[in-house]
Amino acid sequence: MALNYLATGPSNAPVVLLGSALGTTHLLWQAQVDALAGRFRVVAFDHLGHGGSETPPGPYKMADLGGAILELMDHLGVQQASYAGISIGGMVGLWLAQNAPERFKAFALLCAPAVAGGSPQMWTERAELVRTKGTEAVADAAIGRWFLPDFAKASPGLVAAVRHQVVNTPDEGYAACCEAIGAMDLRDGLASIDVPTLLIAADQDESVPADAVRAVADAIPGSQFELIENSAHLINLAHPEHLTTLLAHHLR
Numbered sequence: 001m002a003l004n005y006l007a008t009g010p011s012n013a014p015v016v017l018l019g020s021a022l023g024t025t026h027l028l029w030q031a032q033v034d035a036l037a038g039r040f041r042v043v044a045f046d047h048l049g050h051g052g053s054e055t056p057p058g059p060y061k062m063a064d065l066g067g068a069i070l071e072l073m074d075h076l077g078v079q080q081a082s083y084a085g086i087s088i089g090g091m092v093g094l095w096l097a098q099n100a101p102e103r104f105k106a107f108a109l110l111c112a113p114a115v116a117g118g119s120p121q122m123w124t125e126r127a128e129l130v131r132t133k134g135t136e137a138v139a140d141a142a143i144g145r146w147f148l149p150d151f152a153k154a155s156p157g158l159v160a161a162v163r164h165q166v167v168n169t170p171d172e173g174y175a176a177c178c179e180a181i182g183a184m185d186l187r188d189g190l191a192s193i194d195v196p197t198l199l200i201a202a203d204q205d206e207s208v209p210a211d212a213v214r215a216v217a218d219a220i221p222g223s224q225f226e227l228i229e230n231s232a233h234l235i236n237l238a239h240p241e242h243l244t245t246l247l248a249h250h251l252r
């Protein structure tokens, strides 16, 4: 099995898969795992090249990341699940919604654009930086984008824990996922998505501006859009209870 995962909750309950952000692990979802595991079988996993998962040499494509998740479902004997993902986890969710819709009951995708923000070259350069200097070289900038200053000041332990995940991400895994993001363009398939999909954006997200997420919602027929106020990129950490409520309602 390529992917490391933590499965919590009753074994006969409906399954919810949780996919985390670039440079983070399944621990990013701890608050939601704790809150949802009474009602769901919650499977929080590490993407390819992250945490305890395998790190084959890159570059990766969204199909590699999505294929590994389908393999995890097969391994667990899960025919159908709901899926929540943040950032790259949400982007892979868009790939799954387009390429394996029959395996999913619902998607909740946080801070997920259909095409990479910045230029493809920016992502190639970030991959090169990490391959030469390591994830330490991008950690402080990521933390600066992911939390509002007041939240970071009030929650130093949590911010340090996320930074720890970033610097412990395998350099090749992080770089290969940057290449997957840089090469991604999922816009053409959005109109054909017919699984119930909730798109969630943050009002002060420098990594994935809310307008990019709104554009995804506008292109998916019947999808829902929620804008979370007073949050940067990592919404599920900034507003854990609110996010848990949205997920519990949409993924039931």
Ligand SMILES: O=C(O)CC1=CCC(=O)O1
Residues within 6 Å of the ligand: 020, 021, 022, 023, 086, 087, 088, 089, 142, 145, 181, 207, 208, 233
């Ligand atoms: O690194 C960032 O700030 C942006 C990002 C893109 C995908 C992801 O998971 O984070």
